Amino acid sequence: MRIAIAGGGPGGLTLARILHRHGIGAVVYERDADRSARTQGGMLDLHSESGQHALTEAGLAGRFWSAARPEGEELRILDPAGRMLLHHRPQPSSVAGRPEIDRSDLRDLLLDSLPGDTIVWQHRLVAATPRPGGGFALTFDDGRTTGCDVLIGADGARSVVRPLLTDAPLSTVALLAELSVGDVDRRHPDLAALVGPGNLWCLGESRILAAQRLGDGSLRVGISLPADGVGLDAASDTRALLAGGPGLGAAPDTRTLLDMFRGWSPRLTALVEAADGAATMRRIETMPIGTRWATRPGVTLIGDAAHLMPPVGEGANQAMLDAAELAAALAANPADPDAAIRAYEETMFRRIGPIAEMSARVQVMMLTPTAAADLLRFFTPEPAG
The missing domain is CATH 3.50.50.60 (FAD/NAD(P)-binding domain)
Incomplete structure (x- = not known):
């Protein structure tokens, strides 16, 4: 066989x-x-x-x-002003949870x-x-x-x-822009402290700015947006993000991404400004x-x-x-x-x-x-x- x-x-x-x-x-x-x-x-x-x-x-x-x-289980949820809404810390040395790898x-x-x-x-x-x-x-x-x-x-x-x-x-249910920040402890210690050893979610209206700490000392940053653009304000130029067809338009530049987070705490938007290279765009399909x-x-x-x-x-x-x-x-x-x-x-x-x-x-x-x-x-x- x-x-x-x-x-x-x-x-x-x-x-x-x-x-x-x-x-x-x-x-x-x-x-x-x-x-x-x-x-x-x-x-x-x-x-x-x-x-x-x-x-x-x-x-x-x-x-x-x-x-x-196991420390990667830590989860921090913040609002756009940078206020902590929830902080989940895993039990030290726990083998009963959902450890990250x-x-x-x-x-x-x-x-x-x-x-x-x-x-x-x-x-x-x-x-x-x-x-x-x-x-x-x-x-x-x-x-x-x-x-x-x-x-x-x-x-x-x-x-x-x-x-x-x-x-x-297949149906598209969201769009995701992915960014990376390397060697974060040395180059961006403030961002390392903000994210911690696990996951960070910053929740706004119809958009999420998230980051997670990887074992190689880098951060993986993601921006999630509704697939149809509903809820995004007029200041957000989403034409490059919402291109038709199976592919996506050209990767948006840093300014376009930052425009989506006007009024958010600079502590949070620094995750976008610190990124190494352009964003990678993905459709979230189901x-x-x-x-x-x-x-x-x-x-x-x-x-x-x-x-x-x-x-x-x-x-x-x-x-x-x-x-x-x-x-x-x-x-x-x-x-x-x-x-x-x-x-x-x-x-x-x-x-x-x-x-x-x-x-x-x-x-x-x-x-x-x-x-x-x-x-x-x-x-x-x-x-x-």
Whole structure:
């Protein structure tokens, strides 16, 4: 049984690792030229019931805790004047929470746990075609081809494998401008103190200025905006941000970004002014809640390819749990992969529905005029009794 996994993100690598532990071989086809070809993004908080559980199934829990940063759980929520609205501090040396780990460290941890020939780099899948006798013919962007008996799409938001199972559309729910500030302790100690060891959210009307501290001493800064521009004032030039079509317009300059935060405390807007280089613009897209498909022999999806949700803390966790559950099903029934896929999909569909609904609510909540009050209620526990 030749298993092909399209995509070497957290889900695809976790799947390959757990299959390897069960003695089941798989090949991961990854578009990057090598592990250091591009930055992997910010931090992830791994949840005990999903991401951490998957790493336990992968035999990597100890190595995860060696690389994790429990202090990264700290969260500060401020208003535009810079006043602290909420300050969550994790318990010292706690192993019961949701510790953060840099995406690059998680990827390295998973890559180092796999045989060297598991990952086939510089192979971006562009087509997957059913073969008459079963399985799929795979075509890559440079014209190379290969085949497989079982195909698992772990290839993200714009999955090439997904159309084999569903034509669910993607919807843009927000826009994100990403910036980076390097060597922050030495170059910008005031910003290091402002953000702290974890996450900072500054909540205004229909916009968020956020930052998170990474293990390499840099800050990752994000500006979240409503996709339709509703709530942005006339002073905000959003033409470059709200360009039509699947792509985005040219990256806005610093002045354009700062115009969106007129009247905000200079302590906060300094995060934008200190950025190294231009912003990277991204669309935040989602699939319809409740997306399902009829099981098809030899193919399935995990992670964003299966259930693209807003990035509010569940995406990578659910991708890794998908991987653990699919690997367990295949290991339990290696002679009948189609039955294993069917069992995995039914479990996944039931699990993802309420999580997708919650994620959508949080995404809407974060970009409303009442975001600060709504999120404070969300993060404040109900009084006992």
